[in-house]
Ligand SMILES: Cc1cc2nc3c(=O)[nH]c(=O)nc-3n(C[C@H](O)[C@H](O)[C@H](O)COP(=O)(O)OP(=O)(O)OC[C@H]3O[C@@H](n4cnc5c(N)ncnc54)[C@H](O)[C@@H]3O)c2cc1C
């Protein structure tokens with residue numbers, strides 16, 4: 006409890022991508038930072054199971070994240086029956102007639118969801134940052150790609166991002182080459198790229214926060230494919246092994262796990278004064294001069310809404326009524342099929358190849374918003390015998406065992422992720438139910454309009470075409486956000502903007518009203534992008550916000 | 560479960576999902592009498608027989624499935640009802656309980672349980688126990704021969720670029 010008796014210049018809530026990058030950027034400048042996280046610290050060699058017989062288990066969370074409730078039960082329409090999720094052994098994965106939720110996936114702990122992520126390190130497509138002025142949807146980013154670019158470069162350096170400097174993703178100019186050379190494509194991606202090429206499309210090296218060259222005391226990747234299960238080798242650029250490690254090394258950063266912040270307190274002069282926190286079941290108070298909240302696009306609006314007071318009757322920072330609104334989610338399609346030859350398709354980094362050809366917001370015919378396609382054997386968890394036995398290989402008896410050996414490593418899998426646009430029926434609010442600390446649970450309401458469904462339909466068509474053109478056989482499994490909500494990328498619930506009547510924070514992620522409060526996570530994104538993974542952008546925004554804090558205090 | 564985890568959790572979710580089905584009154588107290596582990600072991604060996612890798616029972620899949628079943632509501636009753644059905648069919652067709660039949664005879668009774676003509680509770684028994692048995696069996700390294708040699712770390716797959 007020593008941290009309660011010390012003075013800090015800045016208190017940060019959340020040790021994920023946003024909080025970690027902010028802590029690093031401030032500590033470099035000798036600003037004294039305290040980072041609090043509701044979850045525990047992880048020791049990759051001990052906590053992750055990749056060297057054990059249980060390696061196929063999903064990410065071994067040490068802390069049970071608070072429940073997130075799901076409120077939408079959108080009816081499913083017959084005309085879209087081709088967009089349902091299914092598996093050839095199990096039938097429909099959602100047997101009801103309404104959209105269901107498989108949850109919002111994240112990790113609470115030092116490093117946040119980066120412990121579990123695939124390590125894609127993407128920059129936003131600049132064309133997708135002006136969705137309102139170009140198409141009248143979502144909101145424009147109040148800053149340009151040019152303004153963000155130097156911070157992207159810094160973030161890539163810290164995370165150790167590998168990519169193809171000769172062919173960076175379209176539209177994203179770079180001031181520096183990627184810090185690490187691109188990873189070679191695995192066998193599965195080589196085959197898949199034939200399919201893309203057949204259709205006149207390009208499957209390129211994905212940019213990944215995974216070391217291709219030993220750096221910073223960490224080894225290079227050995228291509229085990231298990232990034233989502235927790236990388237015990239520690240070559241994956243997670244926030245704890247990069248930003249947090251270096252922030253702590255400055256001597257200006259203290260990180261305290263297992264501390265939940267349940268309320269933000271305010272004073273009369275439009276200043277945040279402190280936080281109420283819970284540690285080992287005990288409630289405590291911590292005074293703070295400057296507060297940064299980086300809880301992610303669900304937990305951040307939850308905390309703000311739960312901090313309502315006489316001065317902020319609708320929740321903190323909610324003068325515009327935008328806290329919790331504009332929720333954008335992961336819209337995904339995945340198809341997986343058999344391939345007539347052994348490929349070792351379970352080998353390689355999780356997502357080593359990507360197609361950006363439809364990423365521009367006007368690239369999909371007839372709808373607004375782009376998408377990307379990528380290889381998805383690892384993200385579909387088609388990595389080990391257990392997955393094959395229960396999802397891929399049919400039958401039983403000797404025949405099943407023979408087929409297991411024959412089919413193992415002979416699958417292709419491709420996914421699309423597309424733009425998600427705000428909708429009045431998609432938002433985050435507070436439940437009447439509470440967690441153990443008495444804090445209301447968050448409720449996600451999600452709605453897919455026709456445009457969103459059409460984007461999913463486009464991705465489904467393309468995924469099937471690509472598999473077929475690559476020489477793939479029968480499709481055995483498809484997963485769709487049309488009938489199952491299942492999000493890992495969430496955005497928009499505390500939108501940034503220049504107009505304080507329509508946004509929650511300004512272009513430096515600073516609250517319009519509370520001058521000593523910053524929000525640095527994907528809740529501030531005005532639009533989602535056309536399938537870009539958000540973590541690198543969160544980091545770049547956080548480093549930029551840190552610079553703003555430093556300039557203010559200097 | 561995924562995008563990244565949707566399908567990843569599919570195997571695990573099925574294994575831990577609660578069971579909702581009608582328990583016949585006569586069987587409601589069955590779990591007090593335990594599971595016929597002879598029939599269970601024989602049944603699992605038909606689903607996962609020995610070849611170049613061990614059979615289900617050689618890797619103790621039957622005891623693990625019972626231990627697993629005690630953590631899930633209705634699971635033991637499902638096991639009992641399904642196994643009792645296998646024994647009844649075996650006696651009807653071959654005048655012996657399931658465990659005493661030849662492998663061919665066991666396969667024929669097992670086939671009956673696997674078809675859509677079987678009572679719905681038996682279909683549920685067959686699909687759920689098969690899924691869970693495969694899950695438990697293939698968690699064990701002895702079952703991996705011919706696919707992978709060891710867990711993915713610490714060696715990884717240096718040959719990841721080679722097709723085949
Ligand atoms: C399976 C999976 C795969 C993914 N793959 C990719 C990928 O390849 N590339 C990519 O860019 N993105 C990926 N993502 C998304 C990415 O991980 C997240 O967008 C990103 O990590 C979010 O960072 P964050 O800091 O905003 O939030 P988080 O990483 O969720 O961190 C928030 C932290 O804040 C803490 N916290 C929250 N509320 C409180 C509170 N009240 N008190 C104290 N602590 C609190 C939490 O415990 C948590 O540790 C993936 C996500 C998942 C789940």
Ligand code: SF4
Nearest residue numbers: 226229230231232236
């Ligand atoms: S593929 Fe590389 S980054 Fe991913 S878990 Fe394996 S060793 Fe780590």
